[in-house]
Amino acid sequence: MGQTGLDQDLVARIASRLGIRGLVVDSNEIEPYESSARHGSGRACAVVRPATLEDLAWVVNELITAGERVVTQGAATGLVGAASPTVDGTQWILSTQRLRDVLHIDPINRTATVAVGFRLSDLNRQALEHGLTFPIDLGADPTIGGMVATNTGGARLIRYGGVRENLLALRAVLVNPAGQLVGSDKGLRKNNTGLDWTQLLCGSFGAFGIVGRATVKLHPVQRQSATALVAVESAQVAVELACALEQSMGEFVSAFEGMSDGALKAVAHHQGQSVFAEPAPYAVLLEVSSAVATGTGLDLESMLMTWLENRMEQGGILDAIVDKPAQLWRIRHAISEAVQSQGPMVAFDIAVPRSSFASFRDEAKRLIEEFVPDAVLCDFGHIGDGGVHLNMSVPLDTKSTAIESLRVALYDAVVVKFCGSFSAEHGIGPYNQQFYDRYTEEPLRRVCSALQSQLDPALQLGNVRLGGVTVEDWPNV
Numbered sequence: 052m053g054q055t056g057l058d059q060d061l062v063a064r065i066a067s068r069l070g071i072r073g074l075v076v077d078s079n080e081i082e083p084y085e086s087s088a089r090h091g092s093g094r095a096c097a098v099v100r101p102a103t104l105e106d107l108a109w110v111v112n113e114l115i116t117a118g119e120r121v122v123t124q125g126a127a128t129g130l131v132g133a134a135s136p137t138v139d140g141t142q143w144i145l146s147t148q149r150l151r152d153v154l155h156i157d158p159i160n161r162t163a164t165v166a167v168g169f170r171l172s173d174l175n176r177q178a179l180e181h182g183l184t185f186p187i188d189l190g191a192d193p194t195i196g197g198m199v200a201t202n203t204g205g206a207r208l209i210r211y212g213g214v215r216e217n218l219l220a221l222r223a224v225l226v227n228p229a230g231q232l233v234g235s236d237k238g239l240r241k242n243n244t245g246l247d248w249t250q251l252l253c254g255s256f257g258a259f260g261i262v263g264r265a266t267v268k269l270h271p272v273q274r275q276s277a278t279a280l281v282a283v284e285s286a287q288v289a290v291e292l293a294c295a296l297e298q299s300m301g302e303f304v305s306a307f308e309g310m311s312d313g314a315l316k317a318v319a320h321h322q323g324q325s326v327f328a329e330p331a332p333y334a335v336l337l338e339v340s341s342a343v344a345t346g347t348g349l350d351l352e353s354m355l356m357t358w359l360e361n362r363m364e365q366g367g368i369l370d371a372i373v374d375k376p377a378q379l380w381r382i383r384h385a386i387s388e389a390v391q392s393q394g395p396m397v398a399f400d401i402a403v404p405r406s407s408f409a410s411f412r413d414e415a416k417r418l419i420e421e422f423v424p425d426a427v428l429c430d431f432g433h434i435g436d437g438g439v440h441l442n443m444s445v446p447l448d449t450k451s452t453a454i455e456s457l458r459v460a461l462y463d464a465v466v467v468k469f470c471g472s473f474s475a476e477h478g479i480g481p482y483n484q485q486f487y488d489r490y491t492e493e494p495l496r497r498v499c500s501a502l503q504s505q506l507d508p509a510l511q512l513g514n515v516r517l518g519g520v521t522v523e524d525w526p527n528v
C-alpha cells in the first residue's frame with residue numbers, strides 16, 4: 052500500500068535517480084525502519100536509500116528544497132530513539148545502509164576512509180587483512196555513520212578513547228545550503244588549522260548534517276591478551292583495583308568492566324550455572340593486552356597472574372577466575388540479555404568520575420529503594436572509565452510515573468551532586484532531550500542554537516535539537 056500525501060513528482064524524480072532499491076514507499080516495507088533498538092518508534096512517509104555520496108547530496112537537495120523533513124538512520128542500534136521518525140508520519144527516513152561505495156585502507160598511514168553505511172564489523176574484517184583494527188568495541192554492530200554521529204564509546208575506551216579520539220576527517224552533506232558537500236578525506240593526525248567539520252559533526256546526533264564518509268585511525272591488532280574475572284568485597288574495592296592495575300600494568304590495561312551481584316545472579320539464572328563458587332557482592336572483568344605477540348619476551352598472562360596473587364594478599368578480593376578472554380567476555384556480554392529475560396527492565400546510561408563511583412552507587416540504591424522499592428538492581432558497565440549501565444529488573448505492574456520520578460531524581464544526583472553525565476554513551480534523542488535541555492548550560496545551548504539555525508534553519512533535519520526544544524518547533528515528540 053502506498054503512502055498518501057506524498058509529493059508524487061518528487062517521488063518520481065527520486066525513483067528515477069536512485070532506482071527501485073533507493074526508494075521505499077510501501078508502508079509494509081517502511082515498517083522495519085520505523086523503530087530503533089530501544090526507545091523510539093514512529094511513522095515515516097517514505098524511506099530513501101542512496102548508494103553514493105553524490106546521490107546522498109542529490110537526494111538531500113531534492114527533499115529539503117521540497118520542504119520535506121528528514122531523519123537520518125544507520126543501523127538503528129541507537130538507544131535514545133534518535134533514528135526513528137516522529138509519530139505524525141511526516142518525516143522521510145534517510146537510510147545510509149546502502150552507502151557502501153568506498154572502503155579504502157591505507158596500511159602505511161594506518162587509516163581507513165569508509166562510506167558510512169559500512170558496519171563496524173565490515174571495517175574490521177578488511178582492516179584485519181592488514182593486521183589493523185578500528186578498536187571501538189561494543190555489543191552491537193552499528194554503521195560507521197551512526198558511530199560518528201553518536202561518538203560511540205565502548206568497552207575499550209579506557210585504552211583507545213571513543214570515536215572522537217579516532218576520527219581524522221569526514222565528508223558530510225548539509226541541508227543549508229541543501230545538498231552542499233563539506234569536509235575532506237584527509238588522513239592527517241596533525242592538522243592544526245582551526246575549527247573543522249570533523250569535531251563539529253561528531254557527536255551531534257544527526258542534527259547538523261548527514262555524514263557520508265569518515266576517515267578513521269586504525270591500530271595494530273592485539274596479539275596477546277589476558278583476562279581475569281575477580282570477585283571483590285565491594286564497588287569501592289573494584290575502583291581501588293582499577294587504580295592498582297593501572298599503576299602496575301600501565302598501558303597494557305585495555306578493559307576494566309564492573310558487574311554487580313544482581314547482574315551476576317541474572318547471568319547465573321540465565322545460564323543455569325553460578326559464575327563464582329560463592330555469591331559475590333561485586334565483580335570485575337579486567338583485561339590486559341598488547342600488539343606484541345607471545346614468545347617475544349612479553350608474557351601478559353603470567354604478569355597478570357603474578358599481579359593477582361600479590362594483590363590477593365592485600366585483601367578485598369574474594370575469588371578470581373583466570374580463563375580465555377572469549378570465555379570471560381561471554382559472561383560480561385550475557386548480562387544485558389540475562390537481565391531482560393527476568394522481565395521488564397529499566398536502564399540508565401550514566402557516568403560519574405571514578406572516584407565517586409562507590410558513593411554514587413550507594414545513593415542510586417537509596418533512590419531506587421525510595422521510588423521503585425521492588426526493583427532488583429543489576430548494574431554493570433565500563434567502570435574503568437566511570438560508565439555505568441544502571442539497569443534494573445522491575446515488577447510487571449511498576450507504574451511509569453514511579454520510573455519517571457526515579458529517572459529525574461537519579462539524573463539530578465548524577466549531574467548535580469556527583470558531577471557526572473546523564474548520558475554516558477548513548478547520546479541525545481527524544482528519550483532524553485528534556486534532560487539535555489535541563490542540564491546543558493545556557494551559553495552552550497545558545498551557541499548550539501545559533502549553529503542549528505544556521506545549518507538547519509527550518510528544522511527539517513532529525514529529531515535532536517541541540518539548541519533546545521520548544522513546543523512550537525517540535526510538537527510531535
Ligand SMILES: Cc1cc2nc3c(=O)[nH]c(=O)nc-3n(C[C@H](O)[C@H](O)[C@H](O)COP(=O)(O)OP(=O)(O)OC[C@H]3O[C@@H](n4cnc5c(N)ncnc54)[C@H](O)[C@@H]3O)c2cc1C
Pocket residue numbers: 087088122123124125126127128129130133134147167188189190191192193194195196197198199200201202203204205206256257258260261262263476477513515
Ligand atoms: C546491544 C547494544 C550495545 C550497545 N553498546 C554501546 C556501547 O558500548 N557504547 C556506545 O556508545 N553505544 C552503544 N550502543 C548504542 C549504539 O550502538 C550506538 O549509538 C551506535 O553507534 C549507533 O549507530 P547506528 O548505525 O545504529 O545509528 P542509528 O541508531 O541509526 O542512529 C543514531 C543517531 O545517529 C544519527 N545518524 C546515523 N547515521 C548518521 C549519519 N550518517 N549522519 C548523521 N547522523 C547519523 C541518527 O539520526 C541518530 O540520531 C549499543 C547499542 C546496543 C543495541
